[in-house]
Amino acid sequence: xxxxxxxxxxxxxxxxxxxxxxxxxxxxxxxxxxxxxxxxxxxxxxxxxxxxxxxxxxxxxxxxxxxxxxxxxxxxxxxxxxxxxxxxxxxxxxxxxxxxxxxxxxxxxxxxxxxxxxxxxxxxxxxxxxxxxxxxxxxxxxxxxxxxxxxxxxxxxxxxxxxxxxxxxxxxxxxxxxxxxxxxxxxxxxxxxxxxxxxxxxxxxxxxxxxxxxxxxxxxxxxxxxxxxxxxxxxxxxxxxxxxxxxxxxxxxxxxxxxxxxxxxxxxxxxxxxxxxxx
Ligand code: AMP
Ligand code: FE
Ligand code: FE
Ligand code: ZN
Numbered sequence: 372x373x374x375x376x377x378x379x380x381x382x383x384x385x386x387x388x389x390x391x392x393x394x395x396x397x398x399x400x401x402x403x404x405x406x407x408x409x410x411x412x413x414x415x416x417x418x419x420x421x422x423x424x425x426x427x428x429x430x431x432x433x434x435x436x437x438x439x440x441x442x443x444x445x446x447x448x449x450x451x452x453x454x455x456x457x458x459x460x461x462x463x464x465x466x467x468x469x470x471x472x473x474x475x476x477x478x479x480x481x482x483x484x485x486x487x488x489x490x491x492x493x494x495x496x497x498x499x500x501x502x503x504x505x506x507x508x509x510x511x512x513x514x515x516x517x518x519x520x521x522x523x524x525x526x527x528x529x530x531x532x533x534x535x536x537x538x539x540x541x542x543x544x545x546x547x548x549x550x551x552x553x554x555x556x557x558x559x560x561x562x563x564x565x566x567x568x569x570x571x572x573x574x575x576x577x578x579x580x581x582x583x584x585x586x587x588x589x590x591x592x593x594x595x596x597x598x599x600x601x602x603x604x605x606x607x608x609x610x611x612x613x614x615x616x617x618x619x620x621x622x623x624x625x626x627x628x629x630x631x632x633x634x635x636x637x638x639x640x641x642x643x644x645x646x647x648x649x650x
Pocket of ligand 3: 445
């Protein structure tokens with residue numbers, strides 16, 4: 372039995388609705404899923420209802436992009452309920468930061484000779500967290516690139532020629548706010564963090580501050596890395612979680628419950644995550 376605790380819907384930059392994702396999870400016999408859209412909880416109610424109907428346990432979640440010292444990381448926050456709360460109340464501000472950054476990115480693209488407008492980008496976004504994936508889709512539509520990925524590689528990736536920074540919380544603040552909101556913060560896909568030899572001490576420091584888990588199982592982690600992050604989480608007495616980071620069929624080739632084929636997130640990840648609620 373397996374779970375998938377990292378899923379994106381049309382409420383952010385995925386291409387399937389929350390209900391469609393639950394259908395896919397049911398087809399893969401998932402026992403528990405979490406919806407983790409970027410910067411909003413808009414899909415939670417739909418996903419929860421559909422999960423109940425399908426007999427799948429459901430955990431509400433979100434994914435944030437945060438600053439940590441000289442680097443950036445993604446933070447998954449589990450058991451975060453829609454409505455108001457210390458972290459929930461900041462989400463509108465984070466989305467405003469996205470909108471301002473999109474304006475700046477479109478201006479930069481125009482200066483580089485790519486003719487796209489805010490309307491072009493908006494047409495590709497179905498939710499309230501609009502960002503680079505939707506800009507990339509607009510560039511593809513205009514014929515500048517063949518795929519979303521190519522647009523990232525050519526222009527939009529971190530440090531790319533059309534890249535623009537946006538306002539982010541710090542990892543330390545996000546951990547504090549998550550805990551104040553009765554939710555559990557987890558470092559997402561740590562392979563993507565530029566930490567090198569500082570990784571061990573960083574995880575320990577953040578665990579002391581309330582970090583509740585590390586996403587050990589992710590399609591971008593090879594098997595030895597999944598084992599390594601499981602061990603680090605176990606040493607720190609925090610959860611080792613995982614998920615497919617599904618964004619839709621054909622987007623980055625990650626599938627619900629399976630990742631690129633070899634993903635298997637054990638049920639115990641949910642028990643460990645739940646234990647973190649009482650810390
Ligand atoms: P943003 O939140 O607007 O900064 O955009 C980041 C999102 O873009 C990530 O959550 C991914 O879903 C997506 N993304 C990042 N890198 C790539 C890439 N190389 N190809 C396609 N999508 C990407
Ligand atoms: Fe995304
Ligand atoms: Fe991420
Ligand atoms: Zn994600």
